[in-house]
Amino acid sequence: GSLDSAPLTFTLRHITQTMYLAFGVFFTLFLAVRNSNLGELKKTIRIFLISSFFVSCWGILQGLCYWAGFTYPAFIFNTSRGESAMGYTQTLEDVGVTRVCSVATEPSIFAQFSLIALVFAIFAVVSGRAVISKFWDRAVLFVTVVVLLMTTSTTAYVGLAMVVPVSLLALWYLRRLKPGILAVVALTILAMFVGYTHSSLAQTIADRMISSKVEDFTGLARLNSILLGLAYFLRYPVLGIGWGSATSLDLVVKLLSNTGIVGLFAFGWFLKHLFAQLWRSMSRQTSRMTITERTYWACCLLAATFVLIVTSQFSGFGFVYGHPWFVFGIALAVPLLRESDPRTSIAKLASVAQ
Numbered sequence: 001g002s003l004d005s006a007p008l009t010f011t012l013r014h015i016t017q018t019m020y021l022a023f024g025v026f027f028t029l030f031l032a033v034r035n036s037n038l039g040e041l042k043k044t045i046r047i048f049l050i051s052s053f054f055v056s057c058w059g060i061l062q063g064l065c066y067w068a069g070f071t072y073p074a075f076i077f078n079t080s081r082g083e084s085a086m087g088y089t090q091t092l093e094d095v096g097v098t099r100v101c102s103v104a105t106e107p108s109i110f111a112q113f114s115l116i117a118l119v120f121a122i123f124a125v126v127s128g129r130a131v132i133s134k135f136w137d138r139a140v141l142f143v144t145v146v147v148l149l150m151t152t153s154t155t156a157y158v159g160l161a162m163v164v165p166v167s168l169l170a171l172w173y174l175r176r177l178k179p180g181i182l183a184v185v186a187l188t189i190l191a192m193f194v195g196y197t198h199s200s201l202a203q204t205i206a207d208r209m210i211s212s213k214v215e216d217f218t219g220l221a222r223l224n225s226i227l228l229g230l231a232y233f234l235r236y237p238v239l240g241i242g243w244g245s246a247t248s249l250d251l252v253v254k255l256l257s258n259t260g261i262v263g264l265f266a267f268g269w270f271l272k273h274l275f276a277q278l279w280r281s282m283s284r285q286t287s288r289m290t291i292t293e294r295t296y297w298a299c300c301l302l303a304a305t306f307v308l309i310v311t312s313q314f315s316g317f318g319f320v321y322g323h324p325w326f327v328f329g330i331a332l333a334v335p336l337l338r339e340s341d342p343r344t345s346i347a348k349l350a351s352v353a354q
Contacts, residue, residue, distance in 0.1 A: 008241060017244025017320075024325040031329030036336035038293055044330065045120060046131050052117035053140045059102030059110065059147040062088065066098040077103040100150045108315045111148060111156035113323045115163055115311060118144045119304040122167040127176040129296065155315040163307055164189075170303045173282070174291050222249045229257035237261055249316040251309070271309065274328070277335040278302045294337050301331040 035041040058077070065072040078088050087106030090099040104110035121141040124131040131137055148156040164185065171177045229248035232241050233256040240246075240260035248254040255264040281298035308327050318324055 008245060014242060014244045020320045021243065024319055027322075028325045028329040028332065031326065032332035032336065035330060035333035038337050041297065041330065041333055041337065042131070048326065049117060049120055049124075049131050049137070049140050052114065052121075053136070053143060055102045055104075055110075056114065056117075056140075056143045056147040059100045059150065060143065062102060063098070063100045063147075063150045080105065097152060099152045100147065102147070104321075107151040107153040108155040109318055109321060111151050111153040111159060112308070112311050112315060112318060113321070114144050114148050114151075114156070115159040115307055116304050116323055116327055118148070118160075118163055119167055119307055120300065122163070123171065123296075123300045123303075126167075126171050126181050127174065127296065155311055158314070159307065159311050162310060166303050166306060170299045174296060174299055176291075226250045226253050229253040232257040233260065239263075250314070251312040251317045254317050274305065274331055275302065278305070278331060281335050281337075294334065297337070298334045301327070301334050305331050 031044075035044050062072050064070075072088065074088055078086075080086075087099070087101040087104065087109075090101070090107065091097065099107045101107045101110045104113065117140065120131065121137060121144055123129070124137040125141050132140070145160070148160055168177060168182075168185065171181075225248045229246050229250070230253055232246050233253070235241075237256075238260045239262055240256065240258045243258050243263075246254070246257040248257050252264065255267055259266075278298045278301055281294050282302065283295075304327050308324055312318065312324065
């Protein structure tokens with residue numbers, strides 16, 4: 001939120017930010033190789049959904065603590081003392097609502113993670129391919145939607161409006177979308193709309209976090225970070241001003257300001273190959289009536305990756321966290337699923353990620 005200027009010098013931050021990036025890239029590659037086996041892939045996604053269920057329940061506990069007047073046990077998971085990690089203390093003063101971020105540093109990051117989990121849960125429930133079990137997959141789906149609504153995060157609300165049609169479109173492609181599912185989705189949306197129209201609190205929160213977002217401090221700070229990032233890019237368009245030098249809460253401008261056209265092109269090239277590999281995997285069906293495991297997971301990961309990229313575009317690229325690299329790693333693993341020789345999988349992965 002500051003317009004003060006200072007000379008750009010090399011600091012320890014440049015080293016740590018590069019280490020975050022390097023760790024994420026290596027984690028993605030190792031995760032892809034490890035999960036090139038179908039059994040390992042399912043096990044990893046099962047662990048991911050169980051973890052998301054736990055942190056969602058913890059988020060609900062956080063909201064209940066504030067609502068009931070109990071002390072939230074932040075000392076268990078919210079252990080960072082950095083100001084940027086104190087998201088569990090954020091409140092909407094004008095409506096008297098405390099924002100929920102569970103174990104994450106802030107509500108928007110928690111929403112990014114939960115939206116990815118929501119995609120996996122929707123696919124598991126609607127397609128009938130249980131990840132944990134039929135009951136627990138439904139429990140994950142329900143709890144994730146509830147906690148996303150409790151975050152009072154713009155990312156959560158806009159993400160929910162995006163995840164539902166994207167997931168339904170992908171499931172329609174898999175021929176797993178039945179009229180009963182559409183009826184349940186329509187009734188759920190109708191119930192939420194009726195609840196919104198009859199609740200002044202819900203209307204105030206929605207107006208505060210969506211309609212009036214650009215007018216408050218956080219909205220102006222985001223806009224300012226984007227404008228500053230564009231100014232840096234225009235001065236240094238080829239390589240930017242160095243990774244970790246500019247903070248821009250926007251994926252494209254973040255890459256342009258820090259790494260220039262070269263960095264944005266490299267990331268775009270990676271996404272192009274990733275989406276192309278997933279699309280080819282989706283197209284390989286043994287027959288018109290059979291959906292292979294490879295096709296199913298390729299479709300699921302295509303939807304999850306799309307959701308990740310879109311949310312990163314308007315809420316920031318969380319490269320210092322684990323969920324973006326997790327999605328990239330699992331998405332890279334899907335085209336390798338039928339490879340039995342690890343050396344072949346590694347060689348094929350290198351051609352995908354190059």
